[in-house]
Amino acid sequence: MFSLSFLSQALRAVHLGNMFSLIKLRRVFTVHQVPKAFHEDSIISGYRHPRSSATDCVLSLFQLTNETLNVWTHFLPTWYFLWKLMTVLLMEDALYDAFTWPLLVFLFSCCVYPLASSCAHTFSTMSTCARHICYFFDYGALSLYSLGSAISYSAYVFPDAWVNSTFHAYYIPVAVLNTILSTSLSCYSRFSERQSPRLSKVLRILAFAYPYLFDNIPLFYRLFLCVGEGCTDNEANSIHVHHTLFAFLTGFLFATHLPERLAPGRFDYIGHSHQLFHVCAIIGTHFQMKAIESDMVLRQSQLLVTAPPITFNNTVGSSLVCVCISLGIICLYSLPLLYGSSETHPASAKGKKCKH
């Protein structure tokens, strides 16, 4: 009896030992030891191996590198938004009540973008090629989130004065077009990275800022410009303002690379702009969700009478079209990376194919 329990304890110890050897800390590198495609502005250390295996990438999440918090700051919120989506989905008649569909589309996009981002940050060090393809999916998911916002704004957030206007009629079709443009432009920005990092950054900021600003035209009008009747001045307004503040802070951090630009190397692991950018984006999305839900509840009876009908086409249908076109764009940009020539390869001037 004693020998059996001793044996099982010994086996357990060996098993634990194997587990610990499996997750033993991988070596991290400085900026001078990794290819240029992996360099992050003003981040000096904490880089993972540029040809990590998928297993190494996953295990690196339990070790402090310059990407660890980038992953967790989007992976954990994915579950929060998924919980919110399931809560609405499991509500009685949510699927049969067309008035809820825009909220479902928005919440779905809120789950997809942090999940795509955390996957991109996890697996971006498998190769230069994988890095580009990972971020193509990240950008596609962000474009989908932009469309999810537009669909929910069209249904619940438009000020009374603009409900049923010509702008309202064209709002979702233009948002769909913007999503396609945004995915194309952001993916293209990776191709210009090697020749002109600054132009690449400007293109990427434009690719995300333009659809955001378009989506928010009705909200900005309602919050900051509208006077008199039809302005929809309700309790949701202050929550919309919170979201707007966080959205601008998010853009500011993305564009400026602060604080690490002030002290390169100081914020490599904790506190660099990309982590703060992720956190602000999630807090902003949380306020946006609360504001949309608030408008939805406060205005339901009125909007059901005055607003254009919510259909499958202007909610789920539009999103599906965007998902399909975005996936097509990502394939178009990925194929030259996998089988490309020197002209089309963003990662290597010599045009090496992405074979491992």
Ligand SMILES: [Zn+2]
């Ligand atoms: Zn990110």
